[in-house]
Amino acid sequence: MPELPEVEVTRRSLVERVRGACIANVRLGKPLRWPLGLAPSALAGRRIDDVSRRGKYLWFALAPSSGISTRDGLLVHLGMSGSLAWRESMPAPGPWDHFDLATDRGTLRLTDPRRFGAVVWSPSLDSGAAAKLLEGLGIEPFDAGFTPQFLHQRLRGRRVAIKLAILAGDIVVGVGNIYASEALFRAGIDPRTPASRVSLERCARLVDAVRAVLGRALELGGSTLRDFRDAHGMDGAFQAEAAVYDREGLPCQRCGRPVRRLVQGQRSTYFCAGCQHR
Template identity: 65%
Template sequence: MPELPEVEVTRRSFAERIAGARVTGVRLGAPLRWPLGCDPETLHGFTVGEVQRRGKYLWVPLLDGRHPVCGLLLHLGMSGSLAFGEPGAQPGKHDHFDLFTTRGVLRLTDPRRFGAVVWSPGLEHGMAAKLLSGLGREPFDPALTPEVVHAALKGRRTSIKAALLAGDIVVGAGNIYACEALFCAGIDPRTACHRISRPRAERLLACVRGTLAQALELGGSTLRDFRDAHGMSGAFQSQAQVYGREGEACRRCGGTVRRIVQGQRASFFCPGCQKR
């Protein structure tokens, strides 16, 4: 599943090229997770603004002149990807949305159709507000301090891995990055949230940020079919310390990397390096 680094890499790969383009048409393929929510023809003539990201969602604002009128909220689902390029290529079986503009076509390809393109009158209104309301802070938000993280963890009895995946404290630490951040911080993924001390919360926050920053630098992770809007794959998976390395030697202590299942998700960790 594309996580925050992959979504941000995708945003960067087409945001500058599409900004200022005028919408000339919309094509809908097979139904996605949610309906578009408007008549596609009503989007014609709007100008595309600066594409933004919130968590794993992309917001494509549509302007009338210089004034925002509405926008499209996009989610890549389990296996979706966006491509932005010249018009002409006929849509394939898994191409379910095209936004035609004067600078090219933004196309969503999604074999499993868990992704979405949803119209909304604004980020803080309509469907966008509903979908984004439960998200935690962005990982690089200065307001996300160790004190904030520690306070949020104190009242929870769930595992720290589950809390990271929930995304209501901090967004972006999906399964790969949660495993890697916990290894970096030396915290066993089974540790109960309320047992995380203030110093460990500070270390964990630094590791979440460091892990996501490295992933962004390496273009995200490609485990199956992730590509950015240029068609480029990510390389973070080749640098992983524990994720996907069950039975292999820990690169830090030489112990054996283990795999367990938490909430139907695989967790990889080193028992020697990560303590409860």
């Protein structure tokens, strides 16, 4: 599933091209996870003002137009396997191409084999469909408020394993499965540790590790395991630098002990029992 690095890489790869573009028409393919929320023809003539990100969502803000005073826009989620592509001349859509936003500069296309992604119109980020979908999201990992004290407070009383706690998205957003395993390894924390037992000192290490891992993933264009590409078709490369993820049985790069795998919340977790402690 595309996580924060992949979504932010996608945003960066297309924002300058779509900012200021005028929408000509919209093509809908097979139904996605949620309906668009208005007639596609209502978007014709609207201009894209900017593209921002909240968690794993992209917000395509539309410039105000006649009769519309609110900052409406399109909220995009890539689902489990979706990706956005931008082309000046887009080929004919295939069976997995479910949304085309044609503009005077080119076409933005959402491709999603599993159709768990979505494009939803909302009257603003703070109302309508966007408000419902974004409510309950945790803090952004690079926000100044994501401190060891904040994390320690939010983990208090949680009996679930620490990996599941940081994956949930209600404490901190965008730390997906790959990055959670890598951050916990970097912080030296066993992923099975009860969240409420992670001390303030270890929370400090984990906050630093989350930021370091996500920052490096952004530098490398995210992770491409199966489907992810940026808006220009480029793969991510972080997976090639992973210290534990998908390295079951291989020697730990620190201590040489075999990397182990277990399943938590129906997701694979990779860790080193020698370097990570409860």
